[in-house]
Amino acid sequence: MKKKLKYLSLLITSLLLVLTLTGCGSQSLSSQNVLENDKKSKTITWGVKADTKLLGLVDVKDGKEKGFEVDLAKALTKKMLGKDATAKFVTVTSQSRIPLLKNGNIDAIIATMTITPERKKTIDFANPYFDAGQSILVKKGSSVKKVQDLNGKTIIGVVGSNSVQNVKKFAPKAQVLQLPDYAQALTALKSGQGDALTTDNVILAGMAVSNPGYELTGKAFTTEPYGIGINKGQKDFKKAVNKALKEVQADGTYNKLIMKWFGDVPGFNYKEVLRK
Amino acid sequence: MIKLLTDNWSAFISGFGWTLLSSVLALFFSLIIGSLFAILEVMPSKVVRVIGNVYVEIFRNIPLLVITMFFYLVIPLYVVKINGFTAGTIGLTIYTSAFIAETVRAGINSVDSGQMEAARAQGMTFWQAMKNVVLPQAFKLVIPPLGNQFVNLVKNSSVLAFVAGFDLMYQGNAIASQTFDTVNTYVVVGLFYLVITLPISYYMQHLERKLA
Numbered sequence: 001m002k003k004k005l006k007y008l009s010l011l012i013t014s015l016l017l018v019l020t021l022t023g024c025g026s027q028s029l030s031s032q033n034v035l036e037n038d039k040k041s042k043t044i045t046w047g048v049k050a051d052t053k054l055l056g057l058v059d060v061k062d063g064k065e066k067g068f069e070v071d072l073a074k075a076l077t078k079k080m081l082g083k084d085a086t087a088k089f090v091t092v093t094s095q096s097r098i099p100l101l102k103n104g105n106i107d108a109i110i111a112t113m114t115i116t117p118e119r120k121k122t123i124d125f126a127n128p129y130f131d132a133g134q135s136i137l138v139k140k141g142s143s144v145k146k147v148q149d150l151n152g153k154t155i156i157g158v159v160g161s162n163s164v165q166n167v168k169k170f171a172p173k174a175q176v177l178q179l180p181d182y183a184q185a186l187t188a189l190k191s192g193q194g195d196a197l198t199t200d201n202v203i204l205a206g207m208a209v210s211n212p213g214y215e216l217t218g219k220a221f222t223t224e225p226y227g228i229g230i231n232k233g234q235k236d237f238k239k240a241v242n243k244a245l246k247e248v249q250a251d252g253t254y255n256k257l258i259m260k261w262f263g264d265v266p267g268f269n270y271k272e273v274l275r276k
Numbered sequence: 277m278i279k280l281l282t283d284n285w286s287a288f289i290s291g292f293g294w295t296l297l298s299s300v301l302a303l304f305f306s307l308i309i310g311s312l313f314a315i316l317e318v319m320p321s322k323v324v325r326v327i328g329n330v331y332v333e334i335f336r337n338i339p340l341l342v343i344t345m346f347f348y349l350v351i352p353l354y355v356v357k358i359n360g361f362t363a364g365t366i367g368l369t370i371y372t373s374a375f376i377a378e379t380v381r382a383g384i385n386s387v388d389s390g391q392m393e394a395a396r397a398q399g400m401t402f403w404q405a406m407k408n409v410v411l412p413q414a415f416k417l418v419i420p421p422l423g424n425q426f427v428n429l430v431k432n433s434s435v436l437a438f439v440a441g442f443d444l445m446y447q448g449n450a451i452a453s454q455t456f457d458t459v460n461t462y463v464v465v466g467l468f469y470l471v472i473t474l475p476i477s478y479y480m481q482h483l484e485r486k487l488a
Contacts, residue, residue: 014470095449099458122456159446160453177360177440178450184438191352193360193440 034107035236042085046073047106047229050091051183053206054261055112058091065089068261069110072129075253079244093181094160098123101229108241109229112203116162124234125227126241131273132200133220134163137189137207144196146218150174156185156194163199166222186211200224205268249275277460284451291447292468294361298443299430299472302368306429309369310376315406317381328377335374340435343367348439364436364443372429379421383414416487423480427473434469444468 038044048065049056056067070089077087090106097109101123114132115125136155138144144153151173157164159178168176177194179185186207189197197204201220208214228245230238248254255274262270281288316328335343344367348360358366387410395405415422437445448465452458 095453098453098456102458118454119456156440159449165454178446179440180438180449187349188440191349192357193348193352 031233032104033236034231034234035240038107038237039081042081043088044073044077044081044085045088045090045105045107046077047092047097047100047109047111048073048089049093049111051093051181052112052203053210054265055202055206056091056110057206065091068130068257069112071257071260072248072254073110075248075257076241076244079247080240094158095180097160097229101231104231107230107237111229112200112226113229114162114200114224115227118162119229122232124230124232124238126230126238127245128225128227129245130202130226132202132224132226134166134198134222134224135201135204135216135220136196136198136218137204137214138196138217139189140213140215142195142217144217147171147198147221150196153196154194156188156197158182158185158199161199162224167198170221182207189214201268202262205262205265209265277464280451280455280457280460281464284447284455287447287451288444288464288468291442291444292471294436294441295430295433295443295445295469296472298361298365298368298433298436298441301365302372302429302433303426305369306372306376309373311380311411313373313377314380314384317377318384320402332374332377335370336378338371340367340371340432341438343371344435344439360439360441361436361443364433364439364441367435368429368433371432372425375425375428376422379418379425380414382421383418384410386417387413419480419484419487423477423484426476426480430472430476431469 048067048070050058050065052067054067056065056069058064059066073089074087077085090100092100092106092109092111094111094113097106097111097113098119100106101109108126109123110129112132113119115128119125136144136147136150144150147167147170150167150171153171154175154177155167155171156177156179157167159180164176164178167174177188179188182199182203185197185199188194190211196217197207201216204216208216228241230241258270258274262268262273313328313331316324317332319325319328344364347358347366348363351363352358391409391413392405395409396402400408433443434445435441436443437449440446444465448461452461455461
């Protein structure tokens, strides 16, 4: 009898656990009006990448976030809330960015996120702010010249990025390894865990800049419009972002930032991403 | 949650399989290696004792992730190419073996020293006395803490996710990022881990009752 009770209590505990966990997550900070809150606090909290050179990188020397996306987020914040507003940054990974947005830790994602139909089911996107394309990075002198050469080989990607799903369409017979972030993915490529690293060309260009033994190969095989991720139901915030985006493009801030970050990157033609 | 489970059934099951395989391999080898180092730590020779001690203290005090990363990223650069699953399992084995060594050593030390002396007086060698007299008593004493180590080992196997070892956690991460159903995915992953760890817990309790 005693034993039965023990099993029963175990069963009840586990059931309770499951119920609580599935129950939570529906009401949270994210359901409040983000724009109103931000106007009061004069800050917007952006989710940015910490490991992507040129776009969003935490500089180990001073611990500050640096990159095109970081600068763009700062410019957008000023346009949206006024000159005295500040942009706060929270570093995210491909995997954590959507959960962090959903639970209200960040107001918006500006972290190399491509607008995709699947993602649109979960979150909203502002208009695209950058046009990237997926490509591959290999060791100089590698036999891999284009993505189709990767059939039967091993490709390294980052968990949570749509590039790992995309590459399966172009090289269906390749094995795909998903690592937690780009820094680790690149180290894995260097130690020979895979034959190529795949993701968006801008990200790869950043890697090639700091790792001269590696190069981008083949043409970009997809187009990846990056969008700012916003929670569903935040219509005011989305409108404000789109308006600010238009303004920074109109007054030339956008192109200035493109020149600043991509002006002299080998293997990347910055003129293609300039906007009028 | 049921839909998530059925949609991704094959991914979950393959993850479960790799986790189970890694856990079983690591459990088997860490028990052997751990016991060996436990014996080294109580050997009469001081040099051998120091060797055992150094091994235990090094691997017990380095994070598991660091050991695993070392095998995944550094060893392939200079020595031999090993994949994520192997690197993870080796890391898990070494890390757990250090803890098992400490646990078993505590067991050996708590066996009355008279037992060893009596066995030696009967003409047994050190190894014979260890194998036939001391170790059987020591293992009986350390069953509860060993059970803890085994359960910890299964949970720690989630380190494989960081080196693309295709385990439960890796599949969970991939599924969560594809379906965006983070909550349910990790609940399912947690339940799958329970499927492995709960039987271990109960078996160890059973063993404890039977032998004590």
